Amino acid sequence: MNTSSQAIGNEQLDLAIQTGKLNLWYGTFQALFDVDLDIKQGIITSLIGPSGCGKSTFLRSINRINERLGYVRIDGSINVFGNNIYAPGVELVQVRKQIGMVFQRPNPLPISIRDNVLFGYNLHSEGKRAERSEQDDIAEDALRQVLLWDKVKDRLNSKATELSLEEQQKLCIARLLPVKPGLLLMDEPCSALDPKGTEAVEELIWELRGKYTILIVTHNMAQARRASEECIFMLMGKVVEHTATEDMFVTPGKQETADYIEGRYG
Amino acid sequence: MFETSELNIKNQRVQRLFKILFLLMTMLLIAPVLLILGTLIVKGGSVISIDFLFTSPTDGMTAGGIFPALLGTVWLVAVALLISVPLGIAAAIYLSEYAGENWFTRIINLAIINLAGVPSIVHALFGVGAFVLFFKFGTSILAASLTLAIMTLPVVIVATRESLQAVPFAFREACWNMGATRWQTIRRVVLPNAVSGILTGVILEVSRTAGETAPIMFTGAVFFTPFLPQGIFDQTMAMSLHLFVVSTQVPGVPENLPYGVALVLIAMVLIMNSLSIAFRIYLRGKKKW
Numbered sequence: 001m002n003t004s005s006q007a008i009g010n011e012q013l014d015l016a017i018q019t020g021k022l023n024l025w026y027g028t029f030q031a032l033f034d035v036d037l038d039i040k041q042g043i044i045t046s047l048i049g050p051s052g053c054g055k056s057t058f059l060r061s062i063n064r065i066n067e068r069l070g071y072v073r074i075d076g077s078i079n080v081f082g083n084n085i086y087a088p089g090v091e092l093v094q095v096r097k098q099i100g101m102v103f104q105r106p107n108p109l110p111i112s113i114r115d116n117v118l119f120g121y122n123l124h125s126e127g128k129r130a131e132r133s134e135q136d137d138i139a140e141d142a143l144r145q146v147l148l149w150d151k152v153k154d155r156l157n158s159k160a161t162e163l164s165l166e167e168q169q170k171l172c173i174a175r176l177l178p179v180k181p182g183l184l185l186m187d188e189p190c191s192a193l194d195p196k197g198t199e200a201v202e203e204l205i206w207e208l209r210g211k212y213t214i215l216i217v218t219h220n221m222a223q224a225r226r227a228s229e230e231c232i233f234m235l236m237g238k239v240v241e242h243t244a245t246e247d248m249f250v251t252p253g254k255q256e257t258a259d260y261i262e263g264r265y266g
Numbered sequence: 267m268f269e270t271s272e273l274n275i276k277n278q279r280v281q282r283l284f285k286i287l288f289l290l291m292t293m294l295l296i297a298p299v300l301l302i303l304g305t306l307i308v309k310g311g312s313v314i315s316i317d318f319l320f321t322s323p324t325d326g327m328t329a330g331g332i333f334p335a336l337l338g339t340v341w342l343v344a345v346a347l348l349i350s351v352p353l354g355i356a357a358a359i360y361l362s363e364y365a366g367e368n369w370f371t372r373i374i375n376l377a378i379i380n381l382a383g384v385p386s387i388v389h390a391l392f393g394v395g396a397f398v399l400f401f402k403f404g405t406s407i408l409a410a411s412l413t414l415a416i417m418t419l420p421v422v423i424v425a426t427r428e429s430l431q432a433v434p435f436a437f438r439e440a441c442w443n444m445g446a447t448r449w450q451t452i453r454r455v456v457l458p459n460a461v462s463g464i465l466t467g468v469i470l471e472v473s474r475t476a477g478e479t480a481p482i483m484f485t486g487a488v489f490f491t492p493f494l495p496q497g498i499f500d501q502t503m504a505m506s507l508h509l510f511v512v513s514t515q516v517p518g519v520p521e522n523l524p525y526g527v528a529l530v531l532i533a534m535v536l537i538m539n540s541l542s543i544a545f546r547i548y549l550r551g552k553k554k555w
């Protein structure tokens with residue numbers, strides 16, 4: 001497999017993420033082993049596996065937030081939309097702009113709903129800040145995309161931290177959208193929510209399908225099955241299987257996969 | 267089945283005993299504060315008047331007011347703050363938001379702890395050597411304020427660092443993942459949420475600075491000067507030193523005068539402290555996460 005950024009064949013252009021022999025160490029502890037993945041553009045891919053198998057680690061190496069920890073070492077390649085994000089000269093700010101991250105616990109900033117939605121946007125357009133009416137349009141568009149507009153349109157200036165968890169999580173997705181990211185990474189975005197909230201956020205994620213490439217980590221088998229088109233199963237830092245979601249749940253290719261989706265790993 | 271036993275009763279009695287004991291200890295703690303304030307008000311209250319606050323001492327400091335000392339203390343505190351607050355906040359931001367855990371930061375932390383433990387008279391001698399003599403500022407407000415600033419720097423650094431660290435990590439994570447630089451994160455999210463704690467630290471520093479005597483008595487404050495300070499290279503009178511002087515150094519001072527001076531000094535400190543508390547309550551009411 002070709003893993004360098006220069007040689008991008010046409011058939012690879014519709015890949016959102018392509019990793020080649022990705023290994024990652026936290027100090028001396030190896031968390032990822034030879035991860036080779038081709039994740040398609042425009043669809044929802046779910047990432048499943050038992051606790052501690054490296055799902056979050058993988059996500060965090062795609063937007064390069066892992067590097068913040070001084071003791072992380074990476075080997076291998078990660079191409080996002082055909083560009084090697086570990087190439088010299090890559091600007092981290094641009095990487096993070098292009099790749100949005102959603103966390104397990106909703107983490108809106110302690111400012112107004114409107115300011116939350118526009119936070120990233122203003123961050124990336126500092127100096128030439130948009131007109132107020134234009135900002136209003138941008139905020140409205142983002143909030144509509146996450147199905148939150150009707151609920152919050154009358155209280156855009158109240159604190160985001162006063163919203164329910166479900167609404168906070170939607171807001172955390174909304175604030176990524178104004179900078180037009182291509183890829184959304186979601187690390188168990190529903191696991192802090194109640195069943196109703198989970199359903200609502202799942203519905204939203206499904207709604208965003210096609211507009212954005214989405215990679216979602218989940219512990220919830222039903223959710224992976226319902227809400228994703230392809231599915232990756234990881235075990236102890238290695239990719240065991242990557243297929244269409246239907247196939248994985250109906251006819252898993254490996255014994256480990258079958259064991260896991262039937263709940264035999266706990 | 268659910269009746270009280272002998273043992274229950276005994277345990278209850280012991281527990282009540284301890285509660286009363288702790289309450290007494292607490293009362294004991296407030297007693298000195300009340301006593302001090304009470305004595306000062308009773309003995310010094312009669313001296314206080316607008317004239318007392320806004321005129322100069324007369325008759326070899328046995329009569330008249332305290333205005334030069336009052337103004338001098340304001341100068342000293344203000345200049346000390348202008349130096350230590352930016353310095354302290356910058357250092358705290360570096361330590362909390364930029365520096366990792368390594369030998370360098372460990373040494374700095376050690377230095378801060380030790381700086382906080384240095385007796386004020388040692389600061390005074392350092393101030394004389396460094397600012398009065400070496401930098402040739404002479405005995406001046408600048409030299410005295412620099413000495414005060416260095417002495418109170420640990421307070422500012424520790425208070426600032428603690429309030430920065432009280433801002434939830436998730437906010438920083440959210441910002442970084444959106445592509446914010448460290449500085450953008452600090453300026454837009456961390457600092458606005460830490461400001462109440464930082465201010466508390468600063469105001470605490472004010473009260474400490476206003477009351478110190480040793481660090482200023484060799485570096486910039488004088489027993490008596492008929493002139494009001496005009497700039498940072500002037501000498502000045504100061505409340506704390508003036509209190510020391512009228513209580514011990516000048517014969518023939520009426521008994522209630524030193525109490526009056528002390529009362530004004532304490533009032534200044536208490537007013538600053540209440541301001542800080544009120545402000546903190548106000549800011550806390552505004553933030554929510």
Ligand SMILES: Nc1ncnc2c1ncn2[C@@H]1O[C@H](COP(=O)(O)OP(=O)(O)OP(=O)(O)O)[C@@H](O)[C@H]1O
Pocket residue numbers: 026029031049050051052053054055056057058069
């Ligand atoms: N910051 C870190 N420093 C050291 N080791 C870490 C760090 N983060 C994760 N690890 C280790 O790396 C391995 C993978 O962790 P990771 O968080 O990626 O797992 P995960 O699949 O997301 O698990 P979970 O389902 O519990 O979220 C674990 O063994 C974990 O202990």
Ligand SMILES: [Mg+2]
Pocket residue numbers: 055056057187
């Ligand atoms: Mg995880």
